[in-house]
Structures are given as structure tokens and as C-alpha cells.
Amino acid sequence: MYKFLIKGVVQGVGFRPYIYNACVKAGLNGYVQNTGDGVTVVVDDDDAFLELLKDIPPLARIDSYSAEPVEMEIEGFSIIQSSGRGQEKGSAEIPPDLFLCEDCLRELKKKGDRREGYFFITCTNCGPRFSIAERSPYDRETTSMEEFKMCKECRKEYTNPTDRRYHAQTIACHDCGPKITLHSDGKPSGGIKEAAELIAKGEVVAVKGVGGFHLAARADTARRVRDITRRQHKPYAVMVKDAEMAREIAEVSDKEQRLLESVERPIVLLKKKKDLVSVSELDTIGVMLPYTALHHLLFEHLDTPLVMTSANMPDWPITTEKQQQFVGHILDHDRKILNHVDDSVIKEVAGKTLMIRRSRGYVPKSIPLPWPPELGDAVALGAEMNNTFCIVKDGRAILSQHMGTLSNYDSYENMKKAVKKALDMSGLRSDTVKTVICDMHPGYNTTAYAEELAKELGAQLVKVQHHKAHAYAAAAEHGLKSFAAIVCDGLGYGEDGNIWGGEIFIDDKRVAHLEEHVQLGGDAAAQRPARMLMSILSKFMTEEGMRKIMLQHFDGELVTGLERQMAAGFNCPTTTSCGRVLDAAAAFLGICEERTYEGRPAMMLEAKSAEPYEIEPVINRNGDLDVLLTTPLFKWLVLNSDKDPARLAATVQMYIAKGLYMMAAEHAQGRPIVFSGGCAYNKIMTKYLVEKGVLVNEKVPCGDGGVAFGQVAYYASKSCAERSTE
Numbered sequence: 203m204y205k206f207l208i209k210g211v212v213q214g215v216g217f218r219p220y221i222y223n224a225c226v227k228a229g230l231n232g233y234v235q236n237t238g239d240g241v242t243v244v245v246d247d248d249d250a251f252l253e254l255l256k257d258i259p260p261l262a263r264i265d266s267y268s269a270e271p272v273e274m275e276i277e278g279f280s281i282i283q284s285s286g287r288g289q290e291k292g293s294a295e296i297p298p299d300l301f302l303c304e305d306c307l308r309e310l311k312k313k314g315d316r317r318e319g320y321f322f323i324t325c326t327n328c329g330p331r332f333s334i335a336e337r338s339p340y341d342r343e344t345t346s347m348e349e350f351k352m353c354k355e356c357r358k359e360y361t362n363p364t365d366r367r368y369h370a371q372t373i374a375c376h377d378c379g380p381k382i383t384l385h386s387d388g389k390p391s392g393g394i395k396e397a398a399e400l401i402a403k404g405e406v407v408a409v410k411g412v413g414g415f416h417l418a419a420r421a422d423t424a425r426r427v428r429d430i431t432r433r434q435h436k437p438y439a440v441m442v443k444d445a446e447m448a449r450e451i452a453e454v455s456d457k458e459q460r461l462l463e464s465v466e467r468p469i470v471l472l473k474k475k476k477d478l479v480s481v482s483e484l485d486t487i488g489v490m491l492p493y494t495a496l497h498h499l500l501f502e503h504l505d506t507p508l509v510m511t512s513a514n515m516p517d518w519p520i521t522t523e524k525q526q527q528f529v530g531h532i533l534d535h536d537r538k539i540l541n542h543v544d545d546s547v548i549k550e551v552a553g554k555t556l557m558i559r560r561s562r563g564y565v566p567k568s569i570p571l572p573w574p575p576e577l578g579d580a581v582a583l584g585a586e587m588n589n590t591f592c593i594v595k596d597g598r599a600i601l602s603q604h605m606g607t608l609s610n611y612d613s614y615e616n617m618k619k620a621v622k623k624a625l626d627m628s629g630l631r632s633d634t635v636k637t638v639i640c641d642m643h644p645g646y647n648t649t650a651y652a653e654e655l656a657k658e659l660g661a662q663l664v665k666v667q668h669h670k671a672h673a674y675a676a677a678a679e680h681g682l683k684s685f686a687a688i689v690c691d692g693l694g695y696g697e698d699g700n701i702w703g704g705e706i707f708i709d710d711k712r713v714a715h716l717e718e719h720v721q722l723g724g725d726a727a728a729q730r731p732a733r734m735l736m737s738i739l740s741k742f743m744t745e746e747g748m749r750k751i752m753l754q755h756f757d758g759e760l761v762t763g764l765e766r767q768m769a770a771g772f773n774c775p776t777t778t779s780c781g782r783v784l785d786a787a788a789a790f791l792g793i794c795e796e797r798t799y800e801g802r803p804a805m806m807l808e809a810k811s812a813e814p815y816e817i818e819p820v821i822n823r824n825g826d827l828d829v830l831l832t833t834p835l836f837k838w839l840v841l842n843s844d845k846d847p848a849r850l851a852a853t854v855q856m857y858i859a860k861g862l863y864m865m866a867a868e869h870a871q872g873r874p875i876v877f878s879g880g881c882a883y884n885k886i887m888t889k890y891l892v893e894k895g896v897l898v899n900e901k902v903p904c905g906d907g908g909v910a911f912g913q914v915a916y917y918a919s920k921s922c923a924e925r926s927t928e
């Protein structure tokens with residue numbers, strides 16, 4: 203007989219039942235078994251078996267397999283108990299959390315069905331996975347479903363090879379599965395229907411979902427959610443009943459509809475049709491469809507879009523427990539969330555699918571990477587904001603779920619725990635991890651933790667410059683060895699100790715950047731865009747002229763204070779950040795005065811844009827590094843300030859995109875060009891560059907959520923290059 207070891211996404215996706223049924227049908231003898239590493243299949247006919255692998259279930263993915271002859275004799279075909287529990291922790295990929303499939307949805311609504319109206323109906327093709335997994339291999343015993351003992355009926359389905367729930371680890375029903383209860387002011391007060399009635403009345407209810415709690419409220423009562431979370435402006439996502447309801451509030455292209463309805467069920471940023479200013483002040487709105495039975499059941503009693511935002515205070519991790527809630531009404535259930543996962547967020551720009559947040563539905567799906575086996579396993583800790591970390595195991599990168607902003611202590615502690623758990627889940631140990639990678643910034647919490655972790659694992663520590671990580675993240679996605687990269691974002695620690703954020707690289711060599719400006723007051727300039735504006739205007743305006751403009755933003759005393767601060771050079775670091783230039787333009791055009799959430803001024807600038815005017819970028823080629831000057835842009839803005847602000851707004855973004863492209867194309871000398879960094883979410887800049895043939899990230903976020911992937915890509919690429927020159 204032959205023994206196959208199959209690796210990839212082969213657990214928790216109906217793979218074993220498929221193998222079982224297909225082998226029985228084909229008359230093969232042998233068995234199938236989950237192991238820590240994947241799935242083992244023993245069969246008596248290897249050719250016939252390989253034929254069967256051509257038609258595996260849609261959610262399964264085979265990365266590799268090996269086969270060897272074994273001395274064995276087996277009559278018939280069976281599924282046998284998983285091995286590896288407890289002792290040998292495995293590397294089999296745990297599948298991401300999935301939507302509710304059509305079959306389950308039909309049963310949910312079917313009169314008299316055993317699971318009619320049951321909030322946690324699932325099958326082998328749908329339901330949570332990663333969020334309930336404690337370790338690998340993925341089995342009932344290794345998930346938070348372990349504590350629910352199957353009833354007779356469920357057990358029958360679970361052990362019936364022809365049933366859709368054959369070996370469905372999330373199998374449950376009204377009798378034996380998790381229970382849901384509404385708590386109002388600490389007392390049990392009903393269930394889903396009662397919660398929906400509260401929402402209909404305008405109340406805010408905390409609803410336990412797949413990867414954490416949401417605050418749910420009618421979209422037209424979003425103000426109440428803002429009061430509770432103290433989020434003044436940050437756009438919320440809404441959940442709509444179906445695609446039709448999505449079209450009532452937003453424009454939905456065919457591709458966007460496919461994304462909305464995909465098994466990952468992300469939040470898709472759509473062009474707003476209705477005003478809904480209290481939900482989103484931008485021209486877009488984040489929309490998602492129901493992805494659990496619980497959501498579908500809520501919509502049986504509600505006929506309006508719902509704000510669904512993660513139930514946590516700004517910068518804190520998403521909450522997963524009832525005790526952490528801060529509203530009076532809580533719809534809670536007793537299935538534990540073992541891995542928190544925020545909703546994923548996606549935006550379509552110029553035909554490209556940009557990942558703003560890669561989390562539920564995508565994590566922990568691995569991403570292939572050119573990675574020489576002798577590099578061993580590795581961990582990269584990513585960036586400080588919108589953190590994700592990345593594990594490399596067997597040459598595949600596993601990017602973590604969204605960890606939030608790590609300057610918040612709870613988020614930081616939470617990330618450390620998640621790293622430990624991910625190492626454990628993937629079977630990484632101190633004797634396999636050779637490298638820990640982090641950002642170059644000396645003050646980042648991730649840097650401190652990387653030093654600690656490297657010591658603990660006995661691994662080498664490698665530091666990677668922030669924007670190079672962005673560049674290599676994009677290059678690795680497209681399999682590029684040599685390339686030009688345009689990287690634009692808010693900030694990253696540069697190799698010269700300054701703040702970078704508008705950079706051009708040829709491979710890892712910086713060849714050009716945006717003009718340096720003083721960031722007046724350091725971080726305060728990011729908070730108040732007008733400080734940035736003042737620093738730029740002071741380069742070419744008379745004191746009197748500048749004061750006139752600045753008095754529209756600050757009172758006279760503050761302007762005088764800022765002038766003195768600038769003259770003294772007090773707390774005035776320089777920056778090449780693209781984000782800060784966009785901020786300054788947003789302030790000049792009166793579009794945004796304060797950054798109350800990350801990226802706000804630049805996003806408002808984008809939202810308020812119309813057709814750009816034609817102006818030529820000014821490039822300084824006198825030094826070692828080419829520089830795209832942005833002072834001439836502001837000179838032009840001042841001279842043309844009587845023109846349409848929406849067109850002026852667009853001109854600013856176009857000027858930068860055009861100028862950066864000119865410099866990149868000149869240096870590229872035929873190499874492909876990539877565009878990455880947080881500004882690559884900007885549709886004006888990205889559309890222009892994509893039309894020029896520039897490549898962007900589609901698998902990992904181009905923002906800081908993709909930095910960890912870029913860090914491992916950079917390290918792998920450097921190691922390969924060193925090897926080839928040896």
C-alpha cells in the first residue's frame with residue numbers, strides 16, 4: 203500500500219469526508235487520518251488516489267504531498283482518530299473562519315428543521331474555525347466546541363459518511379450546542395428577537411460574533427455608538443441584510459458584490475449613495491453581509507442597515523468576553539472565542555483588490571514566499587500601528603490577525619500572547635526558529651519585544667527599515683527579484699534617523715524622496731495638520747502673508763508661539779512623509795483641521811476631490827538623491843486659492859503621484875515598479891500609478907498591516923542575494 207502525507211489547508215474544510223467518500227466510491231482500501239502536519243492517507247492504489255485529488259472541496263488547498271510504499275493490509279476504507287494530540291504539536295494549517303453556507307441558511311429558515319432558528323448552525327463547508335481553535339490538528343477536542351457534548355442526533359450525523367456534517371467539528375443543535383442569551387443590566391432578558399427589538403427601538407446592543415463582540419445599532423442611530431466609544435469621526439462599517447440593501451445605500455459593482463458574497467465575507471468599502479454622515483464622513487462606506495446564523499436571525503426582525511463596529515475603545519483590542527462589555531444590553535453565548543479576529547476590510551481601486559485589514563476569513567491562511575529552507579523558521583513582529591506579526595514555517599508566511607496599535611499597553615500584551623500562541627500552534631520551537639525580525643525604530647515596543655524574544659529563542663535579531671519592508675512586501679507578492687519601489691505613508695524611522703514617508707528605492711537602495719519639511723512640534727504636527735502647513739508656507743511666504751493664512755486655523759497667540767518655536771528649531775524634526783504633505787493640503791483647503799483617527803486628513807482630502815488641474819512636478823536632481831519638491835505645489839495652491847477646492851485637492855494628490863512616478867521610472871531602467879505604504883490606499887494616486895503599469899499589494903495590506911510580511915520578504919531576499927554572490 204501507499205502512505206501519503208498531504209499538507210496545506212486540509213483540516214476543518216471537509217477534506218477527510220471527501221477523501222473517505224471518494225475512496226469508498228472508487229473501491230479503494232485504506233484509511234484517512236488528521237495528523238499534526240496535515241492529513242495522512244493510506245491507499246492500495248496510488249494512481250487512482252491521485253486522480254481523486256484533482257477534485258477536492260472548494261475550501262481545501264493542497265500545498266504539497268509525499269508518498270511512500272508501506273507494508274500493510276487493510277480491508278475497506280475508514281477515517282481513523284487523529285494522531286498528534288497533546289504530544290506532537292503540528293503545523294497543519296488551521297482554516298480561517300468562514301461564512302454561513304447556503305445549505306445551512308436554508309435549514310435555518312426551514313419550518314420543522316432540527317436546527318430551525320438555531321444561531322449556531324454550521325457544517326463542514328462553513329462556520330468558525332480559527333477563532334475557536336486552541337491548537338493543531340483541528341479537531342473537536344482542540345477547539346472550544348470540546349465542552350459541548352454531542353447529542354445522539356448530532357453524533358449520528360457526525361459519524362455518517364454521507365452526511366454534510368460528517369466530522370464537522372462545529373456540529374451542534376438546540377439540544378446540545380452553545381446557547382445564546384440577552385442580558386439587560388446584568389439580568390437574562392430574552393434572546394435574539396428581544397435583542398433585535400431593542401436595536402429597532404434605537405438601543406445599542408453588544409453582540410458576540412465570531413472573533414469578538416460588535417456594538418450593533420441602527421445605522422441612523424450611529425451617534426449613540428459614537429457617544430459610547432468616544433469616537434468622534436472614525437467611519438463605522440454597516441451590516442446589511444443582503445446585496446439589495448447594500449445597493450440602497452451604496453454603489454456596488456459586480457466585482458464588489460462578489461467580494462461581499464465571498465466565503466470570507468469582508469467589509470467592502472463602497473461609494474456612498476445615501477448621506478449617512480454619522481456613519482461615515484467620507485465618500486465611502488464599509489459594508490458587509492451577514493456571516494453567521496446569528497446575524498441572519500437578527501435581520502429576521504430588522505429591516506435596516508446596522509452599524510456593526512468592534513466593541514472596544516479606540517486603540518484597544520477587540521473584546522471577546524461578556525465582562526469586558528460597556529453597554530447595558532449584551533447578546534452573549536457560551537462558545538468561547540480562543541483567538542480574537544476583527545472583521546477584514548477591503549477596497550477596490552482601479553480593478554485591484556486592496557486589503558486594508560486582513561483578518562477574519564483570511565487569517566491564518568498562509569502566503570507562499572521564496573524562502574530558502576536553510577533559513578529555518580522565523581518570526582517578524584511588524585510595525586507599531588495596525589500591527590500584525592508574521593510567522594514563517596516551511597517556507598510559507600502566516601500573517602497574523604489585526605493586533606491594533608501597540609502603544610496601547612493592553613494591545614501590546616495581547617500581541618505578545620498571540621505571538622506565543624501562534625508559535626505554539628504552528629509547532630515552532632527554539633530549535634527551529636533561527637531569526638526574529640523587527641523594525642529599525644529604537645523606540646518601538648515591537649523592537650523591545652523582538653530583543654526579548656530573540657534571546658528567549660536563541661535566535662538572531664534582524665532589523666529592517668520600515669519602508670523597505672513595505673517595498674519588499676509588494677515585490678514578494680509579485681515574485682520580483684529586482685524592482686523600483688515607490689513607498690508613501692505617514693511615517694517610519696529612516697536609516698539617517700529622520701522620519702521617512704515618501705521614498706523611492708531600487709531594490710533596497712534609496713534613490714529619491716519627497717522634499718524634507720519641518721514637522722513643527724513633532725507628533726503634534728500629525729495631530730494638527732495646520733502646523734505642517736505653517737512649516738511649508740514659511741519656506742516661501744512673507745511673515746505677514748503666512749500669518750494671514752494661519753489665523754484661519756489658530757488664534758494669534760498660538761501662531762506667534764509656533765513662529766518662535768520654528769525659529770528656535772525646538773521639537774522640529776524633518777520628515778519626507780507623504781502623509782504630512784497631504785495633511786497640510788487638507789488644512790490649507792479647509793477640509794480637515796484635526797486628525798481624530800489615523801489618516802483622517804488625507805482620507806478627507808481624497809473624499810473631497812474632483813478632476814485635477816494639470817501642473818508639472820518640480821524635481822531637484824542636484825544631489826545624491828533626487829527630490830520631488832512640494833514647496834512649488836503649495837506656492838501654486840496659494841496663487842490659485844480662488845479656484846474650486848475639490849479640483850485643488852485632486853491636484854495635490856496627482857502632483858505627488860506624477861512626480862514620484864517620473865523619478866521611479868527614470869531610476870527603474872526597465873525594472874518593474876511597485877507602489878506600497880499606507881498612501882497606496884489613495885484612489886487618485888493608486889489609479890494613476892496602476893494605469894502606468896505599477897504593481898500594488900493585493901494579498902497583504904499595503905499599509906502597516908503588511909509590514910511584518912515585508913520584513914520576512916526583505917530578509918529572505920537579502921539572504922538569497924548573499925548566497926548567490928558567495
Ligand SMILES: [Zn+2]
Binds near residue numbers: 303324
Ligand atoms: Zn453549512
Ligand SMILES: [Zn+2]
Binds near residue numbers: 352356377
Ligand atoms: Zn445536538
